[in-house]
Amino acid sequence: xxxxxxxxxxxxxSNYSDYLKQIDxxxxxxxxxxxxxxxxxxxxxxxxxxxxxxxxxxxxxSYDFGRMLVLDRAIQTTARDGFIxxxxxxxxxxxIHPTPKRVLIIGGGDCGTAREVAKYSHVEQIDMVEIDGxxxxxxxxxxxxxxxxxxxxxxxxxxxxxxxxVENITxxxxxxxxxxxxxxxxxxxxxxxxxxxFYKSLYNIxxxxxxMVCQSDSPIFHFETMKQTYKRLCSLFPIxxxxxxxxxxxxxxxxxxxxxSKKYRDTNPSQFDKENKNTKYVNSEILxxxxxLPEFVRSRLMDSN
Amino acid sequence: xxxxxxxxxxxxxSNYSDYLKQIDxxxxxxxxxxxxxxxxxxxxxxxxxxxxxxxxxxxxxSYDFGRMLVLDRAIQTTARDGFIxxxxxxxxxxxIHPTPKRVLIIGGGDCGTAREVAKYSHVEQIDMVEIDGxxxxxxxxxxxxxxxxxxxxxxxxxxxxxxxxVENITxxxxxxxxxxxxxxxxxxxxxxxxxxxFYKSLYNIxxxxxxMVCQSDSPIFHFETMKQTYKRLCSLFPIxxxxxxxxxxxxxxxxxxxxxSKKYRDTNPSQFDKENKNTKYVNSEILxxxxxLPEFVRSRLMDSN
Numbered sequence: 001x002x003x004x005x006x007x008x009x010x011x012x013x014s015n016y017s018d019y020l021k022q023i024d025x026x027x028x029x030x031x032x033x034x035x036x037x038x039x040x041x042x043x044x045x046x047x048x049x050x051x052x053x054x055x056x057x058x059x060x061x062s063y064d065f066g067r068m069l070v071l072d073r074a075i076q077t078t079a080r081d082g083f084i085x086x087x088x089x090x091x092x093x094x095x096i097h098p099t100p101k102r103v104l105i106i107g108g109g110d111c112g113t114a115r116e117v118a119k120y121s122h123v124e125q126i127d128m129v130e131i132d133g134x135x136x137x138x139x140x141x142x143x144x145x146x147x148x149x150x151x152x153x154x155x156x157x158x159x160x161x162x163x164x165x166v167e168n169i170t171x172x173x174x175x176x177x178x179x180x181x182x183x184x185x186x187x188x189x190x191x192x193x194x195x196x197x198f199y200k201s202l203y204n205i206x207x208x209x210x211x212m213v214c215q216s217d218s219p220i221f222h223f224e225t226m227k228q229t230y231k232r233l234c235s236l237f238p239i240x241x242x243x244x245x246x247x248x249x250x251x252x253x254x255x256x257x258x259x260x261s262k263k264y265r266d267t268n269p270s271q272f273d274k275e276n277k278n279t280k281y282v283n284s285e286i287l288x289x290x291x292x293l294p295e296f297v298r299s300r301l302m303d304s305n
Numbered sequence: 306x307x308x309x310x311x312x313x314x315x316x317x318x319s320n321y322s323d324y325l326k327q328i329d330x331x332x333x334x335x336x337x338x339x340x341x342x343x344x345x346x347x348x349x350x351x352x353x354x355x356x357x358x359x360x361x362x363x364x365x366x367s368y369d370f371g372r373m374l375v376l377d378r379a380i381q382t383t384a385r386d387g388f389i390x391x392x393x394x395x396x397x398x399x400x401i402h403p404t405p406k407r408v409l410i411i412g413g414g415d416c417g418t419a420r421e422v423a424k425y426s427h428v429e430q431i432d433m434v435e436i437d438g439x440x441x442x443x444x445x446x447x448x449x450x451x452x453x454x455x456x457x458x459x460x461x462x463x464x465x466x467x468x469x470x471v472e473n474i475t476x477x478x479x480x481x482x483x484x485x486x487x488x489x490x491x492x493x494x495x496x497x498x499x500x501x502x503f504y505k506s507l508y509n510i511x512x513x514x515x516x517m518v519c520q521s522d523s524p525i526f527h528f529e530t531m532k533q534t535y536k537r538l539c540s541l542f543p544i545x546x547x548x549x550x551x552x553x554x555x556x557x558x559x560x561x562x563x564x565x566s567k568k569y570r571d572t573n574p575s576q577f578d579k580e581n582k583n584t585k586y587v588n589s590e591i592l593x594x595x596x597x598l599p600e601f602v603r604s605r606l607m608d609s610n
Binding site: 039 | 333339340341342343344345346347367368369385386388389525526549551552553555557558559584585586587588590591593594596597598599600601603
């Protein structure tokens with residue numbers, strides 16, 4: 001669909017892909033959330049571009065957002081604003097659970113979420129299950145603004161399909177305190193990661209006081225995903241709390257997460273203040289208010305239809 | 306700068322302007338916040354397009370955001386997300402002041418802010434000073450999703466330069482309880498609306514317990530504007546409180562406002578709950594937390610440099 005703006009014969013084509021265009025000697029990444037909205041980012045340099053077993057992986061150095069990870073045609077994270085998403089998906093659950101020791105991250109190949117989780121000293125083990133090992137390798141090497149050169153003996157990289165990994169856990173000693181589903185959007189291979197069966201599996205491998213969080217898409221463009229996630233998690237967990245934040249490089253600007261918990265419900269802002277987590281987005285004020293939803297989100301979530 | 310993406314000889318040019326392009330029989334509005342970022346919105350229909358004395362005014366019906374007001378080349382508001390900006394710039398000050406009777410709006414030609422202010426029954430007079438009368442006329446006629454077909458005897462439309470209007474107010478009986486500066490960004494003619502002299506004039510025409518709010522640009526792309534506004538208002542008012550929200554159609558997604566007050570400081574969420582304002586973004590939960598700033602905004606604002 002991105003080809004509608006510029007016909008191939010009109011510009012000198014790059015040899016990289018159909019969504020990175022060379023126009024007047026400058027590269028532009030063209031990202032579109034819908035067929036009616038295209039965002040052009042001017043690119044300084046192509047740092048990395050390779051097809052993995054699963055997807056086309058690029059690290060691009062952009063003028064406005066610094067280095068960015070692009071999987072197939074979608075920006076996943078950038079040096080400039082990646083901290084917002086990564087801090088919001090990790091510090092909210094990590095702060096709500098009083099003493100998480102075993103943490104599972106599904107996806108999160110840019111390593112930014114694992115980097116934030118590793119800031120908690122009481123954490124003993126972080127299992128990071130990412131299907132595409134090349135993403136992890138590339139982000140550790142070329143996207144240190146997000147991955148933070150993550151090197152922590154508590155992090156186990158497991159390059160495997162998240163659904164299969166979860167199904168194979170049956171021994172209660174392997175259960176988790178916190179599970180973070182840092183997946184791509186529910187398109188193609190990521191669809192099962194938004195399914196009720198997967199959420200049931202996650203429920204089953206959480207400890208009795210465990211909690212999980214997942215990204216649940218854009219309330220502006222894909223409210224149905226957010227609502228479906230909310231309803232599915234409500235059907236399994238006694239406590240389900242959606243929250244939103246702003247991600248400048250995600251189309252629509254607003255993004256949602258959904259937290260589901262067996263026991264703990266509230267953030268602990270004063271505890272966060274006691275420990276310096278060196279964050280750029282989350283602070284105790286954000287923790288106090290993170291579950292306040294805009295009215296159009298709140299009312300549509302509560303609507304029983 | 307928007308011409309860099311598509312050379313004029315490569316596409317069939319529209320006869321409207323250089324930022325509304327006809328490509329493969331479809332119209333696209335091209336908006337760019339910087340020279341390195343361009344956003345293409347696919348357009349269903351050009352509802353209105355005319356040059357006023359001050360600017361080029363268009364109402365476009367877009368696929369993703371419905372009808373939008375475009376002044377020169379910048380999207381000002383849309384049917385889909387205009388309520389966020391308009392509710393956040395109006396209900397925060399209107400809720401903090403216990404009984405605002407006289408309200409001044411500078412700018413706000415789309416009438417969305419006046420529409421929200423008019424929801425308060427104790428308001429007796431709303432002076433709306435907009436330099437370009439054509440914007441008001443066009444939005445009332447073609448953008449009812451935002452303007453709400455505003456027709457309220459308390460609203461005085463005054464088509465005049467805001468700075469001159471403010472300078473001519475000297476009689477204390479004409480002073481205001483709440484002033485809302487709903488201006489365009491500090492480029493060209495709107496620059497003086499961000500100046501210290503203008504803020505001093507506003508201070509002078511506020512009652513002894515009055516308060517004001519202004520939009521203060523994107524914390525992502527123009528943090529210096531937000532900080533300058535904060536510092537200038539701090540130098541005049543005993544209470545200055547910045548806040549942010551998300552506006553999907555403003556580049557960077559996050560937007561800032563700065564409130565400055567002579568007396569009142571806190572929102573009154575329970576009061577808001579008592580009166581049904583029929584809002585889509587602001588609710589009592591949002592009022593409780595609106596001044597919670599992301600850490601990167603808070604720390605840079607507090608930094609004395």
